[in-house]
Amino acid sequence: MSTILECKHLTKQYHQGDTTVNALQGVDVSFNKGEFVSISGPSGSGKSTLLHIIGSLEQPTDGDVILDGISLRNESRRELADIRLNRIGFVFQAYNLIPVLTAAENVEFILQLQGVDRQARRARSGELLKQVGLEGLENRRPGQLSGGQQQRVAVARALASHPAIVLADEPTANLDSKNSDELLALMSKLNQESNVTIIVATHDPKVIAHTRRHIVLTDGNIETDETRAA
Amino acid sequence: MRVLLILIPFAWRNLWRNQRRTLITLLVVSVGVWSILTFNAVIRAWSDSSLAGSLKNMTAEAQIHAQDYLDDPDMAHSFPEPTGELLQLLNSPSVANWAPRVRTPAIIQSEYETLPVTLVGIDPDREAGVSFIADSVKQGVQLKDAKDEGVILGRHLAKRLNTRIGKRIVLMANDINGRLEERGAKVIGIFSSSPTMEDSFMFTGLRPAQKLLHADGRLSEIAMMSSAQTPLPQLVTMTRQAAPGLDIQSWDELQPMTKGIHDLTEGFIYVWLWVMFVLIAIGVVNTQLMAVFERTQEFGLLQALGFRPNWVILEVLLEALQIIGFGVLVGSLAAYASVYFLQDGISLEGLSAGADFLGIERVLYPRLEAREFFTTVIVVWGLGVLTALWPARRAVKFNVIEAMRST
Numbered sequence: 001m002s003t004i005l006e007c008k009h010l011t012k013q014y015h016q017g018d019t020t021v022n023a024l025q026g027v028d029v030s031f032n033k034g035e036f037v038s039i040s041g042p043s044g045s046g047k048s049t050l051l052h053i054i055g056s057l058e059q060p061t062d063g064d065v066i067l068d069g070i071s072l073r074n075e076s077r078r079e080l081a082d083i084r085l086n087r088i089g090f091v092f093q094a095y096n097l098i099p100v101l102t103a104a105e106n107v108e109f110i111l112q113l114q115g116v117d118r119q120a121r122r123a124r125s126g127e128l129l130k131q132v133g134l135e136g137l138e139n140r141r142p143g144q145l146s147g148g149q150q151q152r153v154a155v156a157r158a159l160a161s162h163p164a165i166v167l168a169d170e171p172t173a174n175l176d177s178k179n180s181d182e183l184l185a186l187m188s189k190l191n192q193e194s195n196v197t198i199i200v201a202t203h204d205p206k207v208i209a210h211t212r213r214h215i216v217l218t219d220g221n222i223e224t225d226e227t228r229a230a
Numbered sequence: 231m232r233v234l235l236i237l238i239p240f241a242w243r244n245l246w247r248n249q250r251r252t253l254i255t256l257l258v259v260s261v262g263v264w265s266i267l268t269f270n271a272v273i274r275a276w277s278d279s280s281l282a283g284s285l286k287n288m289t290a291e292a293q294i295h296a297q298d299y300l301d302d303p304d305m306a307h308s309f310p311e312p313t314g315e316l317l318q319l320l321n322s323p324s325v326a327n328w329a330p331r332v333r334t335p336a337i338i339q340s341e342y343e344t345l346p347v348t349l350v351g352i353d354p355d356r357e358a359g360v361s362f363i364a365d366s367v368k369q370g371v372q373l374k375d376a377k378d379e380g381v382i383l384g385r386h387l388a389k390r391l392n393t394r395i396g397k398r399i400v401l402m403a404n405d406i407n408g409r410l411e412e413r414g415a416k417v418i419g420i421f422s423s424s425p426t427m428e429d430s431f432m433f434t435g436l437r438p439a440q441k442l443l444h445a446d447g448r449l450s451e452i453a454m455m456s457s458a459q460t461p462l463p464q465l466v467t468m469t470r471q472a473a474p475g476l477d478i479q480s481w482d483e484l485q486p487m488t489k490g491i492h493d494l495t496e497g498f499i500y501v502w503l504w505v506m507f508v509l510i511a512i513g514v515v516n517t518q519l520m521a522v523f524e525r526t527q528e529f530g531l532l533q534a535l536g537f538r539p540n541w542v543i544l545e546v547l548l549e550a551l552q553i554i555g556f557g558v559l560v561g562s563l564a565a566y567a568s569v570y571f572l573q574d575g576i577s578l579e580g581l582s583a584g585a586d587f588l589g590i591e592r593v594l595y596p597r598l599e600a601r602e603f604f605t606t607v608i609v610v611w612g613l614g615v616l617t618a619l620w621p622a623r624r625a626v627k628f629n630v631i632e633a634m635r636s637t
Binding site for chain 2 (some may be wrong): 052055057060077078081083084085086088089092096098099100101112113115128134157
């Protein structure tokens with residue numbers, strides 16, 4: 001398997017008054033193409049920070065992220081935005097759909113920004129919404145969908161542009177047990193079918209159980225990094 | 231361009247997320263633009279009417295005099311009636327109307343009173359379109375022609391002289407050689423105008439005036455109005471070339487006070503425009519800032535999904551562009567409708583005495599001039615969108631993560 005993402009000695013410090021918080025303390029980790037990885041750890045262990053730095057939403061204090069061969073260290077805000085648009089899919093805890101767009105438009109929006117033509121966009125959003133089980137609900141706005149349905153739209157949106165990686169931050173935290181199970185089954189299926197790398201930061205043991213590789217972070221360091229046999 | 235096409239409908243939808251706020255902003259912009267344009271049209275009608283009134287008070291748009299006449303206005307500084315190139319110009323299509331005059335300080339004496347006055351010898355037919363006297367005779371009759379020996383007095387002057395139509399008065403004035411001359415004349419008409427004009431001017435035929443002053447074939451001034459095809463500055467230049475020995479001045483040189491008042495009115499229109507614009511800007515900035523603060527999380531999300539920072543700025547600007555544009559459109563249409571409704575004029579008949587005093591006509595005709603209309607629309611729209619840059623820039627100042635954490 002080829003390496004799609006490499007984190008080199010990632011360090012992140014936050015300053016709160018006179019106090020310095022070491023969120024990440026030199027994390028070195030690589031992810032291969034097609035992996036489904038969970039990152040867990042207690043609150044404040046640095047898992048969300050790691051996900052944000054991998055997703056180029058935050059800059060590390062030190063170290064570098066190499067995504068699909070591109071170093072994110074010295075890129076401008078605009079270049080990082082382009083990298084996020086073209087190479088990274090996000091699924092957030094709070095669904096975070098654009099409220100004025102329908103389910104289909106939320107999925108198509110990314111493709112539209114990439115310059116994909118209308119016909120191809122329609123086809124891709126239709127295909128993805130069908131895959132996530134939302135066929136027939138394409139024209140509903142987020143406010144007209146349940147939490148589980150909204151999170152499925154978010155998954156479809158994350159996969160729309162065939163990203164190199166999908167980053168999910170506590171994707172099941174706001175879902176009930178049934179919706180959580182369905183979402184995880186869906187993500188596993190999409191991971192296998194699309195061969196896309198999915199990295200999930202979570203507290204949820206169910207999520208960890210669905211992933212083959214599980215990383216535990218403690219105090220900004222990798223405590224364990226285990227891959228279960230298939 | 232591609233991004234613009236994506237963001238235009240996106241911004242439009244975002245605008246209507248908070249309908250009440252959008253409608254209030256729309257109302258502020260519309261009323262602001264409506265008031266700027268309508269107020270502008272009415273004030274300009276007032277200003278133009280006031281200017282026209284001033285010009286009709288014996289000034290016209292331009293005057294021709296002998297050199298030094300304006301410093302010492304007596305018949306010693308007169309000039310020959312126009313001939314040759316000057317006459318050709320005055321009769322050309324560049325001049326709408328022109329009127330030859332003899333104008334000199336005089337003394338008028340009735341049976342009861344002696345008063346100073348400005349004696350003006352006129353050709354009544356030529357005064358039409360040049361001065362008020364052609365249509366201001368309210369009692370008695372107008373001078374028949376340039377040879378008419380009767381006199382026309384202002385209502386107020388006649389009252390002060392305790393004279394009336396049919397009575398005789400005596401006129402005294404220095405002739406062209408500086409000798410005092412006098413003649414009797416019959417009051418044939420009383421004119422009505424502003425108090426100053428009624429008090430200071432009396433009119434008689436051009437020829438009897440020339441005869442009294444021993445100035446046959448000579449004039450004190452020629453008043454003229456430019457035609458639509460020749461702008462006034464151009465006509466003044468042409469006249470100076472046609473009559474190099476004479477003093478040719480336009481109304482703004484002859485009456486700097488009138489010019490100052492006219493400019494002040496123009497300035498007042500711009501002050502109003504800026505006051506209204508500041509109100510519009512406050513409305514727009516308030517709306518956009520609220521929208522930006524309420525949607526901080528969303529702007530963070532958009533950037534997380536790959537929105538470039540300048541696309542976020544563009545999105546906010548497009549919202550401002552659309553709401554201001556829509557407001558400007560509604561305000562412009564309302565202003566156009568208002569001015570159209572007033573196209574038959576705003577009657578000041580109820581204020582007729584005041585209107586006469588102020589030297590304005592009794593009906594004002596508001597009008598929207600294309601240049602001012604488009605200038606206002608573009609200025610309000612352009613500056614409104616520039617104003618929206620502030621909230622737009624705030625939208626990308628947030629760190630993406632902090633923005634997404636905000637509620």
